[in-house]
Amino acid sequence: MQQVKSPKKPLIYYYTIVIIVLLLFNLLAMPWISERQIKEVDYGTFISMTEEGKIGKVEIQQQENTILFTDEDETAVYKTAMVEDDQLTQRLYDAGISFYGEEIRQTSPVLSALLSWIIPLVIFILIGQYMSRKLTKKAGGANSMMFGMGKSNAKIYVNSTEGIKFTDVAGEDEAKENLTEIVEYLHNPGKYKEIGASMPKGILLVGPPGTGKTMLAKAVAGEASVPFFSISGSEFVEMFVGMGASKVRDLFSQAKEKAPCIVFIDEIDAIGKKRDGQIGGNDEREQTLNQLLTEMDGFEENTGVIILAATNRPESLDPALLRPGRFDRRVPVELPDLKGREDILRVHAKKIKVAGDVDFNKIARMASGASGAELANIVNEAALRAVREGRKFATQSDLEESIEVVIAGYQKKNAILTDKEKLIVSYHEVGHALVAAMQTQSAPVQKITIVPRTSGALGYTMQVDEGNHYLMSKEEIENKIATLTAGRAAEEIVFHSITTGASNDIEQATKLARAMITRYGMNEEFGMVAMETRTNQYLGGDTSLACSPETQTQIDKKVVDVVKEQYEKAANIIRENKKKLDEIAQYLYERETITGEEFMKILLKKDE
Template sequence: MFLGVSGLAALYQITNQEEEITYTDFLKNYLEVNQVSSITIYKNETSRVNQASIMTLRGPSKRLMIMNVDNFLENLERFQTEKGLSPEQFIPVNFEAQLDKGKLMDRVLNVLYFGVTVTLVIVLFQSLKSSMGGINKGSGGAGGNDVFGFGKSNVKQFGFEQNVKVKFKDVAGLDEAKLEIKEFVDFLKKPRKYKEMGAKLPRGALLAGPPGTGKTMVAKACAGEAGVPFFFVSGSDFVEMFVGVGASRVRDLFKQAKAKSPSIIFIDEIDAVGRKRDAKFGGNDERDNTLNQLLVEMDGFGTDTNVIVLAATNRKELLDPALTRPGRFDRSVDISLPDIEGRKQIFMVHLAPLKLDPRKTMEDYARRLATLTPGFSGAEIANLCNEAAIMAARANKIYVDSDDFEMASERVMAGLEKKRTISEEERKIVAYHESGHAVVSWFLQGGHPLLKLTIIPRSKGTLGYAQYLPNESNLESKEELLDRICCILGGRIAEEIFFGQITTGAYDDLKKAYEITHNIVTKFGMSESIGYIGFQEGEFLKSYSDNTNKKIDDEIKQIIEDQTQRTRSLLREKKEFVDNLATRLLEKETLDLQKIIEVLGERPFPPRSNYKVYLEIKKEDSKQTSE
């Protein structure tokens, strides 16, 4: 049987005299060195695979297999344009139908190949079953000859043949990250420039940051710009119930990448396979073996190939130190939440497809929305723009306008408005509760500026909703944090003052107040009784004694008690403001910034950060409206 297969393979080679080359060979050995005189593409209507005959200036023609003809032609044109060639100097490309010669022979051979392969698999399966008594899952499903292909990596390949449409221009708000990744692309495209200076090709880059900030988007842009084979795989693709499969898949992935070097490997969510190896609590031998193989492939003997590894994770702290060291991941690129300017750039990208109200420019919309969305990631900004377009379409509008974006932001932050009716007593409690928050934040400098107040129930479980505009400063003082605790407690204290009783509505407020106070005492070193100590706390372990734990609990309780007394004094002093604001809120249900200023007066502190920008934009809008 094996002799028959060998004979068929030889016969097939005789009918196809041209030597087959890979895309990497085509690029490096023929196209880049100007050794291609013409290309003839034989289109096959009955198959996804097409053949191209590469006529060379040195020796016989070569055969190249093509999956997507359009992508091949597009990349060929781009490659020649980047080399500075004019259209008249482009390599001539001819098209012909699939050759008739040998067509019948090809079909016969295909049928024979299929029959022989099926027979071979059946024979091997029967042999394996009789010798092992069935497949033993615990003894290495990926061992031996890997009959069922468990050891093959589930990699998706992109490159010269299959385009990725995302480019660096499509990635907004990540200028620093793009700069670092662009250097990898530039190194692959122009290696001589760096090698002349003695620089070595970096082994890899780790993209780390919160969810939705654009880590995978940066990798897509790298794939779209690199012009070299790009291999995409998820960290979970290495995980399998069979012993030894993960390590085998790692070997197979790097084998494919090395065969087509220079190339890029992108491993998404690498923490699925790259977690710390810790013998104290036991471990997962299969995952550790997979990680060990990954470490060896990235930096071990025989790794002198032009293969760059990019990886993304939301949990950088969980990764093994051997994986994150220089030599494996030479660069760690932190992709954080965008600032106000970054959000503006991201909004410009996602507003472009929308049909906006022409009374304002796209930049006007982007500036205003950027000020209203502190802490938003790129994914949340894309969701907000999409929600605004959906709301405009639902209302049968011609354009997406400012009201749609405002409603969309409220939906993303607080949820949909609920239509259920609540009792008058509940409405009154919620009105005074939200007014208590609003007044304390208005008259304390560390409080977040208030933009909107409503007592309409929301789908995320809130009976009222206050929209604030947090300061985007990276540093906060102890006084500012204490002011924020007072603002959080303002709703509960307002209920106590005006109704003589408290309700369960402040549960979430109390949780937030505890978290801030706990950080003041244990992480920020802002407690006089505890001292300048930042304690390390794990899920199951605490790095301090029971005596210290009691001191921390007492200090947290004391701080919350002090701020409760301070909030109570402030609300009694401003009781009339709370009453007026709650009364207006019961009448209108929703109050914007202008109506809040009418009740409370101008905020007695100079505006900072994005609140200042927001007020400037409001003034510009008012001028345009009056004109």
């Protein structure tokens, strides 16, 4: 799609140009047109030229006490001061010179006035009236349009051979199917009208950041052969009350003129938040929302105008905006599954040169939980790493390393650990891997490293599930908590001391244990009672307790008990496999990074 650039110059711009032209015309052009070059001479020169017959006409200006006269060819004008001369009239008569009591001009006073003021003023008024009527018509009569304050800033796109298509969007098959139906309706509405079906007036795309909501809208623009208006919700917000509503009116006015068409509003939660009715609320935002509600489904039909909107905060939107008739359909754009991640990686890999033996399925499994934007970043990081290494294409190792870069940051080349710190980190990470491997229903270990990263991690253990994993049992969550606590347990068992390296492990283990009790109903005492509510599920999932202070105290005790129990389980596994722990930790200390295959080979090797 190609964006159509519309002029954004306000009326005051054209008024300023006309005023400047008018001033220049009067200051520069008119003096040159209305007057000749007048030369001042003394009275004696005037008398001598009279006697020699070199004067054509004479004008006597008694009020100004001056005499204007021309040469015999009347091509030059001269000026002199009058003196007391009783013989002047007789002298001029004897010389046969015509003399008058009016000015010698090249242009008449009427013509001079017309050229100087009347014609420019008429032109100025006509241009002003034309621009005023034109802009007032677009704004529905809004006076604020004079300065462009109430004009919609929507970008307009037309059909082109370039741009994003549905084939360029992967991992969101359900969302593509919904939007493809919209494009088909715009192309062939008769097929739907024949059965009596009508298209949804509005479609709301909801999902976490980076999942491709805006890209899907761009794909609709690329596929549809109708005008496409794109604007952000924040662009409606103005300092003055009423400006946002004026922009909404202008946007829909343009859309109706070009119907059938599509209007895309990104981050609609900027203007679509719930109206709380409190005194001192945001009147501008509420007026803008009210105008949007009226335009989408008021008395006047929006025939042929389909609204697309995107947000990652659907729970904050006003119920009147979400009802059928306005947004009839909600299309979830969730994080991609394993197949979706693999398809997305393949789409972005077409933009770079990659080796023929790259296993995209393995990369997709390693990037579990990644969004489309993160996967695109992973592919780009792989290409950048290939260039740094002096290769002409990206390899499997480049893609695997780029995942670690996105997850944990770049390797810190200047971070030098002491031998003791390096050994502690080795035992810590091997403790995680050992407990994970010795438990059932745990994801296999993919990699262990003790190379510090820019995120602050001194090392990490990567586990990768074999396939899609949608549900977690109570045993799986407990095993995961045990794995998280295993690093600290290994430190305490081997070195008889503990360090600050387990801070992130403690945070994650506590969060899982609390979720088991307050949200998942995995505690016998509380049973299936929700003690916690979750908000902003697409923006981190903030939680808030919904119980009494006494119950909160009991929850805290239960959380401590769960973590302690799993810590003891992890410690027992490490004590039972202390010899393997020492062997693998020493191997990791020397190599700094080992693969899951190397780890399992040492773990399964029988003692001699």
